[in-house]
Amino acid sequence: MIQLAVFSLLLLHCTHVCSFNLDELKNYIDSHQEDYVLTLRDWVAVESDSSDALKRDELMRMMKITENKFNDMKGHTNRFDIGNQELPNGQIIPLPVVVTASFGNDSNKATVCIYGHVDVQPARMEDGWDTEPYNLTEINGNLYGRGASDNKAPVLAWIHAVEAYQALDMDLPVNVKFIIEGMEETGSNGLDELISKQKDDFFSDVDYIIISDCGWLSRKPALTYGTRGNCYFFAEVEGPKQDLHSGVYGGSVFEPMIDLIGLLDTLIDSSGHILIPGINEAVAELTEEERKLYEAIEFDVENFKNKIGTNGLMYDTKEEILSHRWRYPSLSIHGIEGAFSASGSKTVIPAKVTAKFSIRQVPDMDPPTVEKQVTTYLNDMFAKRNTPNKLKVTMIIGAKPWLADVSDPLYVAGRRAVQKVFGVEPDLIREGGTIPVARTFQDVTGKSIIMLPIGGFDDGLHSQNEKMSRYNYIEGTKLFAAYLHEVSQINKS
Amino acid sequence: MIQLAVFSLLLLHCTHVCSFNLDELKNYIDSHQEDYVLTLRDWVAVESDSSDALKRDELMRMMKITENKFNDMKGHTNRFDIGNQELPNGQIIPLPVVVTASFGNDSNKATVCIYGHVDVQPARMEDGWDTEPYNLTEINGNLYGRGASDNKAPVLAWIHAVEAYQALDMDLPVNVKFIIEGMEETGSNGLDELISKQKDDFFSDVDYIIISDCGWLSRKPALTYGTRGNCYFFAEVEGPKQDLHSGVYGGSVFEPMIDLIGLLDTLIDSSGHILIPGINEAVAELTEEERKLYEAIEFDVENFKNKIGTNGLMYDTKEEILSHRWRYPSLSIHGIEGAFSASGSKTVIPAKVTAKFSIRQVPDMDPPTVEKQVTTYLNDMFAKRNTPNKLKVTMIIGAKPWLADVSDPLYVAGRRAVQKVFGVEPDLIREGGTIPVARTFQDVTGKSIIMLPIGGFDDGLHSQNEKMSRYNYIEGTKLFAAYLHEVSQINKS
Numbered sequence: 001m002i003q004l005a006v007f008s009l010l011l012l013h014c015t016h017v018c019s020f021n022l023d024e025l026k027n028y029i030d031s032h033q034e035d036y037v038l039t040l041r042d043w044v045a046v047e048s049d050s051s052d053a054l055k056r057d058e059l060m061r062m063m064k065i066t067e068n069k070f071n072d073m074k075g076h077t078n079r080f081d082i083g084n085q086e087l088p089n090g091q092i093i094p095l096p097v098v099v100t101a102s103f104g105n106d107s108n109k110a111t112v113c114i115y116g117h118v119d120v121q122p123a124r125m126e127d128g129w130d131t132e133p134y135n136l137t138e139i140n141g142n143l144y145g146r147g148a149s150d151n152k153a154p155v156l157a158w159i160h161a162v163e164a165y166q167a168l169d170m171d172l173p174v175n176v177k178f179i180i181e182g183m184e185e186t187g188s189n190g191l192d193e194l195i196s197k198q199k200d201d202f203f204s205d206v207d208y209i210i211i212s213d214c215g216w217l218s219r220k221p222a223l224t225y226g227t228r229g230n231c232y233f234f235a236e237v238e239g240p241k242q243d244l245h246s247g248v249y250g251g252s253v254f255e256p257m258i259d260l261i262g263l264l265d266t267l268i269d270s271s272g273h274i275l276i277p278g279i280n281e282a283v284a285e286l287t288e289e290e291r292k293l294y295e296a297i298e299f300d301v302e303n304f305k306n307k308i309g310t311n312g313l314m315y316d317t318k319e320e321i322l323s324h325r326w327r328y329p330s331l332s333i334h335g336i337e338g339a340f341s342a343s344g345s346k347t348v349i350p351a352k353v354t355a356k357f358s359i360r361q362v363p364d365m366d367p368p369t370v371e372k373q374v375t376t377y378l379n380d381m382f383a384k385r386n387t388p389n390k391l392k393v394t395m396i397i398g399a400k401p402w403l404a405d406v407s408d409p410l411y412v413a414g415r416r417a418v419q420k421v422f423g424v425e426p427d428l429i430r431e432g433g434t435i436p437v438a439r440t441f442q443d444v445t446g447k448s449i450i451m452l453p454i455g456g457f458d459d460g461l462h463s464q465n466e467k468m469s470r471y472n473y474i475e476g477t478k479l480f481a482a483y484l485h486e487v488s489q490i491n492k493s
Numbered sequence: 494m495i496q497l498a499v500f501s502l503l504l505l506h507c508t509h510v511c512s513f514n515l516d517e518l519k520n521y522i523d524s525h526q527e528d529y530v531l532t533l534r535d536w537v538a539v540e541s542d543s544s545d546a547l548k549r550d551e552l553m554r555m556m557k558i559t560e561n562k563f564n565d566m567k568g569h570t571n572r573f574d575i576g577n578q579e580l581p582n583g584q585i586i587p588l589p590v591v592v593t594a595s596f597g598n599d600s601n602k603a604t605v606c607i608y609g610h611v612d613v614q615p616a617r618m619e620d621g622w623d624t625e626p627y628n629l630t631e632i633n634g635n636l637y638g639r640g641a642s643d644n645k646a647p648v649l650a651w652i653h654a655v656e657a658y659q660a661l662d663m664d665l666p667v668n669v670k671f672i673i674e675g676m677e678e679t680g681s682n683g684l685d686e687l688i689s690k691q692k693d694d695f696f697s698d699v700d701y702i703i704i705s706d707c708g709w710l711s712r713k714p715a716l717t718y719g720t721r722g723n724c725y726f727f728a729e730v731e732g733p734k735q736d737l738h739s740g741v742y743g744g745s746v747f748e749p750m751i752d753l754i755g756l757l758d759t760l761i762d763s764s765g766h767i768l769i770p771g772i773n774e775a776v777a778e779l780t781e782e783e784r785k786l787y788e789a790i791e792f793d794v795e796n797f798k799n800k801i802g803t804n805g806l807m808y809d810t811k812e813e814i815l816s817h818r819w820r821y822p823s824l825s826i827h828g829i830e831g832a833f834s835a836s837g838s839k840t841v842i843p844a845k846v847t848a849k850f851s852i853r854q855v856p857d858m859d860p861p862t863v864e865k866q867v868t869t870y871l872n873d874m875f876a877k878r879n880t881p882n883k884l885k886v887t888m889i890i891g892a893k894p895w896l897a898d899v900s901d902p903l904y905v906a907g908r909r910a911v912q913k914v915f916g917v918e919p920d921l922i923r924e925g926g927t928i929p930v931a932r933t934f935q936d937v938t939g940k941s942i943i944m945l946p947i948g949g950f951d952d953g954l955h956s957q958n959e960k961m962s963r964y965n966y967i968e969g970t971k972l973f974a975a976y977l978h979e980v981s982q983i984n985k986s
Contacts (some may be wrong), residue, residue: 024881066845083692090735095822121840122835122837127736133771185840186838232838241801242621245925246955248708250818250825251807251818251853251925252806254765254806257825258826261754261758261761262758265754270755270880271750272744308742309733310732310733310881311881313881314745315745325742332743332750333751335839335841336833339828339829340827341829341830342545343830345849345889346544346614347827347851347926348614350828356833360739360743360744384763386763387763408848416548432742433500433741461738461741462736462741462840463844
């Protein structure tokens with residue numbers, strides 16, 4: 001009897017398409033986690049830094065690796081040329097292709113489109129990493145490496161979720177499409193145009209869009225219903241035709257660095273108030289319903305301070321801190337190119353210095369308006385200095401914010417999937433960072449969008465020692481497998 | 494008859510010490526200029542950057558090359574250990590030895606001591622050099638390379654001047670001593686103590702001190718009678734324990750970069766007025782005699798503007814421009830370490846940023862007082878910002894200014910030597926840069942000091958494309974040979 005039963009089970013497994021079984025998927029994912037970590041290691045090893053034109057070949061290679069992966073999975077793949085990029089110095093270089101893949105084409109099923117990116121932020125050992133940033137290193141259950149959490153592991157978790165269904169001969173509950181880009185970290189150049197062009201083609205049968213390019217707020221899983229946009233500026237002050245000796249020339253020339261410092265100091269005051277006219281006025285009022293969402297969130301201010309390693313934050317309460325991270329604009333000064341930035345001392349008057357700063361965008365701010373406000377303001381402030389040096393302000397990224405309705409069925413399905421994998425109710429949160437494409441998907445396709453994060457709250461995105469925990473990577477893969485099923489149930493309940 | 498005469502001449506040349514003959518020296522120097530350029534190439538190839546702790550081995554090697562050169566010339570050499578250096582991060586590394594050499598020990602002759610340095614400022618191709626900075630490259634009669642003018646060619650010109658006397662069996666008119674250091678570019682660490690210790694030993698028989706670590710003001714040769722000092726500061730603002738993502742954290746944290754920008758903007762206003770209380774008040778009044786010296790100098794303001802490549806200077810007249818370069822303090826902001834300084838964009842909130850700025854010192858400013866003024870002022874300004882971030886202000890260089898009497902016999906001898914080699918009367922100028930050891934020599938030994946420059950007015954010290962022209966290098970060697978004779982005549986006229 002027992003032998004016969006086992007035989008029947010094997011037969012069933014080998015000759016028929018199995019129906020959904022979450023436990024079986026979970027087991028499969030658990031038993032293949034070493035493979036998943038190895039694949040992540042391979043992907044992290046590619047220095048696909050989209051902000052550095054010198055790394056463009058690596059980025060191209062990353063797109064090819066992604067396409068090959070989909071081909072190995074028998075997906076129907078496509079690569080879209082999205083044109084060229086003009087660097088601030090006028091040089092023209094090619095943008096990386098956008099890779100798409102489709103799994104399943106059953107008109108009786110819903111179709112989800114998963115968006116992700118495989119480019120990364122810059123990373124160098126000398127920035128203060130404890131391990132080589134492009135050599136994935138596991139320490140105490142954490143997988144350290146640039147791009148591990150942002151966004152290579154989440155992309156792979158979706159891929160592995162689909163692979164798990166395939167390996168178990170389990171019918172995919174929905175048709176699954178992927179759209180993977182390589183310019184997210186510098187503002188998704190060229191992607192908006194592609195989405196518009198593909199509205200009635202690639203996106204014609206897409207019902208839902210899923211983005212997993214963010215993180216939880218705490219150790220509790222979360223669903224994300226909004227992101228801030230970003231307007232990133234270069235302010236270049238150009239003076240002498242070459243660097244000068246500060247002893248020989250100091251006192252006789254207008255120093256570009258002093259002009260730039262004076263200019264930057266007019267952007268924001270010490271209490272975080274942005275001084276550019278029009279910015280704060282454009283921010284949507286906080287509603288009572290919204291205030292209640294903030295009150296419900298699990299967030300420990302002291303933990304947050306400890307994690308950052310600071311004694312003081314700009315605000316005292318959970319609600320103020322979260323709302324200023326998510327639904328109010330912020331201005332950050334990232335650094336200055338062209339000045340002396342090495343260790344040691346150098347008595348130089350730098351000839352041309354370029355400040356990099358950005359303003360996070362929230363409803364109802366509008367990037368073209370912000371560009372005009374910032375440019376006009378800085379030119380006015382610069383004129384007051386009466387310097388012979390030249391100022392050039394350029395907005396190199398102008399990404400809109402995005403906001404979803406938390407009562408949308410996609411979010412209901414998300415809460416179910418989280419319950420089935422983690423056994424808890426997720427936090428409903430927003431993201432202070434920018435996923436520029438979310439707003440484009442919303443504007444162009446008009447489809448519902450959900451952000452379904454698996455990154456940890458302490459993953460160190462964009463900073464030293466970025467990591468993805470093995471737990472989040474593997475349980476996240478299970479969450480994605482479960483979510484594909486929950487989405488298929490949306491119109492059936 | 495003819496054969497006999499040649500024989501006698503040879504005999505005379507070989508068995509007797511010849512007497513001074515400037516034309517013979519000039520001819521010898523002219524005919525050996527290719528060797529001199531090759532030696533300079535070898536010296537420039539050593540990356541003896543004293544500001545970069547990672548280049549310390551190269552600097553050590555440069556000191557050894559210098560010592561070997563003196564030994565090859567049969568000088569009596571010595572190497573002085575001057576102890577260790579503590580880096581801002583607390584690390585302790587050894588300082589390079591100071592090398593001395595003596596040629597001649599005749600108590601009937603005067604003794605000159607030539608000071609020079611063989612360390613250099615930082616240089617990287619990506620700073621905008623047109624040629625490899627450590628590969629001496631001749632273009633249109635100019636020898637491009639880091640340290641070519643500051644100070645390797647002048648040190649070699651002195652060495653070649655002595656070698657010319659030796660090669661011609663010409664008696665050195667004075668005893669010649671050298672003292673060569675390797676930490677000039679970062680403030681001559683350890684040298685002051687060595688000079689004090691050697692006051693009654695190495696310096697006991699020194700009558701005059703000669704420094705050739707500066708340049709002419711125009712195409713006309715010059716003698717230099719003053720230099721500015723330099724107080725170099727690091728202002729470090731430390732906040733979060735690591736860099737943060739500006740999207741995720743922007744708006745909730747006090748950003749160290751914004752605090753630092755605000756702080757730097759309190760140092761100096763847009764018209765070049767230093768705002769730190771006490772600095773301007775300490776400056777000696779301009780006397781009527783001094784004003785006349787400025788009026789006599791050959792200096793073309795338009796040329797100066799063209800050379801810099803600017804439409805406007807801080808001041809309009811020759812006298813104002815030169816006095817603000819030479820006898821008034823100036824403040825320069827060199828750059829910021831720890832912020833994003835590469836090309837491209839990075840959405841980072843840097844965790845720890847260190848500004849580098851310096852204030853050029855003039856009589857009657859005093860570095861310890863300036864250190865206190867700057868530290869107190871910045872701490873007061875920082876306290877007003879009410880930020881939880883930490884400020885640490887460190888003065889890493891505190892070099893005094895130096896001023897000589899232009900009627901001193903050393904200057905009279907200098908004018909004679911310039912007349913004999915160049916056929917013109919030199920400009921009497923000051924130097925906006927710092928040769929920290931000049932003031933120490935003055936204070937410790939009490940001997941007369943002259944600065945006898947051979948560098949060109951457009952050598953680009955400390956900046957991209959530093960060069961020494963072949964003309965200045967070779968004619969400068971002749972000037973030094975002539976000067977040794979003129980100094981020997983000081984008490985004989």
